[in-house]
Amino acid sequence: MAAVTASHFVSHINGGATSVDTKTNLAQIGLRNQTVTHSGLRSVNKIDISGKVTLKSSRCTVSKNEKDKPSGTIICGVGMSVVLVSTEVAPWCKTGGLGDVLGGLPPALAALGHRVMTVCPRYDQYKDAWDTNVLVEIQVGDKIETVRFFHCYKRGVDRVFVDHPWFLEKVWGKTKSKLYGPKAGTDYEDNQLRFSLLCQAAIEATRVLNLDCSKYFSGPYGEDVVFIANDWHTALLPCYLKSMYQTRGLYMNAKVVFCIHNIAYQGRFKFSDFSLLNLPDQYKSSFDFIDGYDKPVKGRKINWMKAGILETNRLVTVSPYYAQELISSPAKGVECDTYIRSVGLCGITNGMDVQEWNPATDKYISYHYDITTVMDAKPLLKEALQAEVGFPVNRNIPVIGFIGRLEEQKGSDILVAAISRFIGMDVQIIILGTGKKKFERQIQQLEELYPEKARGVAKFNVPLAHLITAGADFMLIPSRFEPCGLIQLHAMRYGTIPICSSTGGLVDTVKEGYTGFQMGDFNIECETVDPADVLKIATAVGRALMVYGSVAFTEMIRNCMSQDFSWKGPAKKWESLLLSLGVSGGESEVDGEEIAPLAKENVATP
Ligand SMILES: Nc1ncnc2c1ncn2[C@@H]1O[C@H](COP(=O)(O)OP(=O)(O)O[C@H]2O[C@H](CO)[C@@H](O)[C@H](O)[C@H]2O)[C@@H](O)[C@H]1O
């Protein structure tokens, strides 16, 4: 950790070091009462000689009358301080569903009366995020790095961006899929340093940023916070909280929830890299890991995900069925099943962003609809989609869509193998995805094989994703594994029937014959395409096409669209889980809508 600066001033709070740097801490005293000129930010924190920030998050008191307001009324200012840390936060930075969750869950938690911040890297010059002029010095490896915080306040949430060349210079100007490496499947060599920096910066952000955008909360978040760390990139957060802060009497009441969005990515590195992490030796055993693979080195390794699992206060994943799968076997738990079983795991199904994905208002589609008009609008949208990708335009031909990262997980290779089995029927299929080059080539070749019937678009294309979701009749989701999956939620909201493999959140959210078609579970072996799975896809597509156009089909569309997949329900479950940790501010009992209309947003002019 740790040195704070305001404006042009840099000083140490004494981070990973074991002794207090008196000289620099004395310098900090001079920081008191300096003002940061940023809309929504107030004066700089008061930091005492021990490095303790004494200006605490102040909550506006809520009068009894206000507390008595009926359900649906927003009463803020009494809730928990929740800080979500992630490498992706939509719409600013996203390669997939992780970004979506960090975009949608925080506003829903804020609507329940909690003070909510997200912290992610500043990969680009986001036009709506302001420079706070607050700098912090952080020890990463054997160097001191200076980060700067940018900030905006949107939909009731403080969005904080960590500015450092390791994020901005690596990614700026490149496509959104370059957050983790120069190309899919290849990581930046310094990812461990990048994410160590992110974790430390996130802890610092809560006490050094004097945020004042909400009329319900002011001052820094302080130390009585609950962090939600997401995936392996943030697994060091609980370790740093304990080793760098709690040993020095800081953040004594803070808690960490670690959320697994995808166990497939664990952050396994060579064992000697432990020395890069600025952690005491006693943490080595939490990272220590041996597997049978050669990558990135043979034999003994460190495993960030394992440490996150073992060092967190509470472990969560993104659906109940995936939670069961993770502890069911080494294969499904990707060799972390034993550790997960030892600490326990809770599954909360994701919600979806019902503002971005709303067929009644979607800015990417030219005909808007709801459950009462869906049968009129969808044929028009299908024709728009067919025209967009260059298919013969015919509203009577059933159209199947696929959207996803082209990784083994998503099963695009199994789908490609299955196409010849059903393409002879009256059907068209559109596949949208980016990822591994071999899979991109596979989908691009489809057009040559089936010019009037199949398309593969190897682009990250949000407008096309929306048009496919609205215009297709069916959405194919042939995942080998799927922690939750958002594609099927988006599809159902748009009256597009999912045809999915029976794994993870797909089991929890799609009901066979009622809201979709279940294909059974697939072989999770990623190196091969199992002929049995190819057959499962062909058979399920056949079943779906039999139903297409029938009364039962219309009924399924209505069943899909009648459901509430908003973040409201999941946020309530998250709230209960956070409350059970006993962090302060747990007294809030609010059942509110999003507080966007009440939020004082600091939107920058482009
Ligand atoms: N080419 C493209 N163009 C435009 N948009 C594209 C796109 N490819 C993907 N997307 C978008 O990315 C998101 C993908 O959502 P998923 O739930 O499938 O996430 P993913 O597997 O990445 O995330 C992981 O985390 C999430 C969140 O927890 C879990 O739901 C999931 O199971 C887990 O694997 C959707 O919003 C989709 O529209």
Ligand SMILES: OC[C@H]1O[C@H](O[C@H]2[C@H](O)[C@@H](O)[C@@H](O[C@H]3[C@H](O)[C@@H](O)[C@@H](O)O[C@@H]3CO)O[C@@H]2CO)[C@H](O)[C@@H](O)[C@@H]1O
């Ligand atoms: O939101 C989409 C997913 O984003 C994250 O996954 C990324 C992962 O965490 C990164 O490590 C990287 O994965 C690469 C991996 O490191 C590398 O060894 C090789 O196996 O290729 C992988 C893919 O390039 O990129 C992933 C995104 O593509 C997040 O962790 C997931 O939960 C999200 O599903």
